Every structure is written in structure tokens, then in C-alpha cells.
Amino acid sequence: MKTTLWKMTLLLGIGIAPTAVSEDLAAVIQASFSDRGQATLLRLEQDPLQQHCSQPRDQPVDDEIAMALRQQRLDAVVFPADGDFLGDWQRGATVAASGRGLQFNDDPSIANGGNCYACHQLAPSEVAYGTLGPSLTQYGLRGQSDAMLRYTWTKLWDTHAFNLCSHMPRFGAQKILDEQQLKDVMAFLLDPNSSVNQPTE
Amino acid sequence: MITRWCLLWLAFPAWADEGVFDQYRDLMGDDNPAIFVIDEGEEFWYQSQGPSGATLEACDLGLGAGVTRGAYAQFPRYFADTDRVMDIETRLIHCMETLQGRDRTVTAAKPYSLRGDFGTELEALVTWLAAESEGVVIAPEQGHLKERAMYALGEEIFFYRAGPHDFSCATCHEQSDKRIRLQQLPNLTDHHDAADAYGSWPAYRMSQGLVRTMGWRLQDCFRQQRWPGLTFGSEVSIALQTYMAVNAAGGIMTAPGLKR
Numbered sequence: 001m002k003t004t005l006w007k008m009t010l011l012l013g014i015g016i017a018p019t020a021v022s023e024d025l026a027a028v029i030q031a032s033f034s035d036r037g038q039a040t041l042l043r044l045e046q047d048p049l050q051q052h053c054s055q056p057r058d059q060p061v062d063d064e065i066a067m068a069l070r071q072q073r074l075d076a077v078v079f080p081a082d083g084d085f086l087g088d089w090q091r092g093a094t095v096a097a098s099g100r101g102l103q104f105n106d107d108p109s110i111a112n113g114g115n116c117y118a119c120h121q122l123a124p125s126e127v128a129y130g131t132l133g134p135s136l137t138q139y140g141l142r143g144q145s146d147a148m149l150r151y152t153w154t155k156l157w158d159t160h161a162f163n164l165c166s167h168m169p170r171f172g173a174q175k176i177l178d179e180q181q182l183k184d185v186m187a188f189l190l191d192p193n194s195s196v197n198q199p200t201e
Numbered sequence: 202m203i204t205r206w207c208l209l210w211l212a213f214p215a216w217a218d219e220g221v222f223d224q225y226r227d228l229m230g231d232d233n234p235a236i237f238v239i240d241e242g243e244e245f246w247y248q249s250q251g252p253s254g255a256t257l258e259a260c261d262l263g264l265g266a267g268v269t270r271g272a273y274a275q276f277p278r279y280f281a282d283t284d285r286v287m288d289i290e291t292r293l294i295h296c297m298e299t300l301q302g303r304d305r306t307v308t309a310a311k312p313y314s315l316r317g318d319f320g321t322e323l324e325a326l327v328t329w330l331a332a333e334s335e336g337v338v339i340a341p342e343q344g345h346l347k348e349r350a351m352y353a354l355g356e357e358i359f360f361y362r363a364g365p366h367d368f369s370c371a372t373c374h375e376q377s378d379k380r381i382r383l384q385q386l387p388n389l390t391d392h393h394d395a396a397d398a399y400g401s402w403p404a405y406r407m408s409q410g411l412v413r414t415m416g417w418r419l420q421d422c423f424r425q426q427r428w429p430g431l432t433f434g435s436e437v438s439i440a441l442q443t444y445m446a447v448n449a450a451g452g453i454m455t456a457p458g459l460k461r
Contacts, residue, residue, distance in 0.1 A: 025354070029437060117382060131380050
């Protein structure tokens, strides 16, 4: 129901005909799961972004909807209240390494991790890294200009603001990480002393 | 009973230190401990159980009553007697109910064992039946309208993004030669990867000391996907198995596999 509402708001906003997203599909999915711990059935309802990015076989997506969605995501990014983007890189390293959080078997009272190593190479000393995303080793070489800080923050807050239908989670927008954790991860990426930015052999 | 003791010994806890793990590999070599589970599954098939005191020998797995050889490789498939597309796990529960008179709220209550448990009857039966298809070509039925609809549904679900991480199966399984940490990820939209992956389940998980079925694999991937609990025998479960089996069609069944 919520999905339909979302969809209608979006479509009315930009005035085009509804796409054929099957309500049956949503119903079949709802009927196949049950609440488990913190993972309730509410999670199965798609927001407009998720709905848009669920096209089988990466069919081309409608440009107008895509543009509207990307702009929405960009407008909704929340930058740090105190204007300070960089926290503690060592704490950031811990956040990047932790894969726990938001699974039905995870204890919700313990902070979530960012699970960055699942998809990215970061500190060159860590060999157990995944390859779904690009290597971020030496990311700090890009410097700490205002543009770079805002780009990286936005990427972590809501990657779809730049790359609609990216496979990376929306760490800020979906409240996976809190503001302090995001700042710490920023430092892990950008602080010249961070293990991410140590020379590789 | 002997089988059970062996299983107990094999089911060393997942938290056992590397030393124990090495010792175990030294003892077992590359032998797949699933062989004990295969034997156990066969025993269950021929065991009289339930109010009717019947065995499962009259169970129709799609190739006629009692035909076990090659049956696994053609699942999921449509059954006229239930008017449903079924996977092998739900078909077995159906046979336990209709032939043995056993209540499905009991037989399907705990289909998969927890860590540190003995394997379940269902896990053993599925393992034996997979072994009965070893070397057989994967050929899920797609003749019936409901079978084709199941495939189409499976494809939609495979790409359906939801949950706090916006994950779908495709997030982790639509590209080739990718990995998460050090774990290789099969591209389940690709025939070769799908055949290797689909054909190797059920599999003995060394880290858990248990045989796991494809139904278990799915609910564990949904856990990583941050979705709620997948219901055993649900449409989503059967649709995804159909999607993978059809993508794998033409490949060879190698199960039971051996996984980390």
C-alpha cells in the first residue's frame, strides 16, 4: 500500500503514466516471509528508488523518472551539522571492518558496521576484501578539498545521488551508520595517516 | 545408531580452533562426510513411520511412485495431485502426510537443523535423493504453465531490491568473477555458474558440520540480504529454486557438494 502511495506521489510529481509494477509480486513476497527479530515484513515494501532499481536484467530505465529520483536523493543528503567531515580514522577502520548489523540474527542494541571490506579493498594489509566495488586503497591521494569532502560524504550518505541504482547501501539515508560513524569512515578514507593511505609494497 | 555417533563426532562445533579443523581434514582427507548422511537418508526412505506405519516407497517424486533415480534433477516441477509447483523438500513433506499420515505442522516445523544439532530427517532424505541424481543432467520441468509462471516469478524476485541495504539476489549474484571478502560469488544469471552452484547442493558445510539443502541456502542468503525470515516451502522459495534450476538446465548434478 505504502509502495503504491510512494509510486503515485512520484508519478504525479512528474506527470507520466504508471509503470507496470505488479501488485501481485509484492503480495506473493509478503506472504512468503514472517517477522524475524528486527527484520519485519515492513522491510519488504519498496520505496520509489528500490522499485525503480528492480528491473530484471538491467533493462534501460526511464530517463525522466531516473532524473527526478536522482535529484530527490541529492536534495535529501544531510551534511554534518558542525561542518566538520572528518572524525577518527582508527574508529573508522573498525566500522569498515564490521559486517554485523540489521540481519535478523544481529543484536540491534549493538552498533551496525559498514561492511566496506565485503565489497572494497581498503587498507592494503587486509587481504580478505571483496570485489563488488572498486578498490579504495590510496583513496586519500585525492585530497581533502571541499568538493572532495562533499562528494565522499554524499557517496556514503546516498550513493544514488550520483549513480542511480548503484549496488552500494545508503549508509546515511537508511540510517545504517550514524553521523559520527560516517565521519570516522570519512577519516579512514581521507586521513593521510589512515592505513588506507599507507604505501603498498 | 553407528551413523549417529559418527555424525556427532563429525559435527565438531563451528567455533573449534583451527587445530581441530586440521586434524579433521587429516582424518577425512577429501572424503565428503555427506556419505554418512546419504546412508541415513536411504534408511529413512525405507522406514515405516507415522500413524499409517508406511514407508515412503510409494512417494511419487515426478517420475512415478517410488522412482528415486534422477528425480531430484527434474525439480522443481508441477504435480497434478496438489495442483502446485513443488520443490523436493515440500514434496517429501507432502508424501509424509499422504502416505504416512504424519502431520505437516510437525514434519515441517523444523526442516533444517541448528548448529550443533544432528541433521534432520528431511536433510538426510534430500541428501540421499540428490545422490540418486549424481551425474544426471539438470532438467527441471517447464512444460506446464504454472512451471513457466514460477520461473518468471523467480526472475522478478531475483532482482527485487528491498530492505535497509537495498539488496536483491542480483546485488551479489548477477556478475561473474566477483567475491564478498574471500567468498567467491556465483553469477546465477549465467548458465555455467548457475549449473556449478545449483548442481552442488545439498552440500556438507565444514564450518557447520552439517549437510545443508538449497532451501536452507536461500533463507541464509535472505538473512544476509537483511530481509525477514523466509517461510519453508513458500512461493518465493520455490520460485527462486525454479529460476536457478532452469538457468542451470543442461548442467550436471554433482551433489552432495563440500563447502567451507
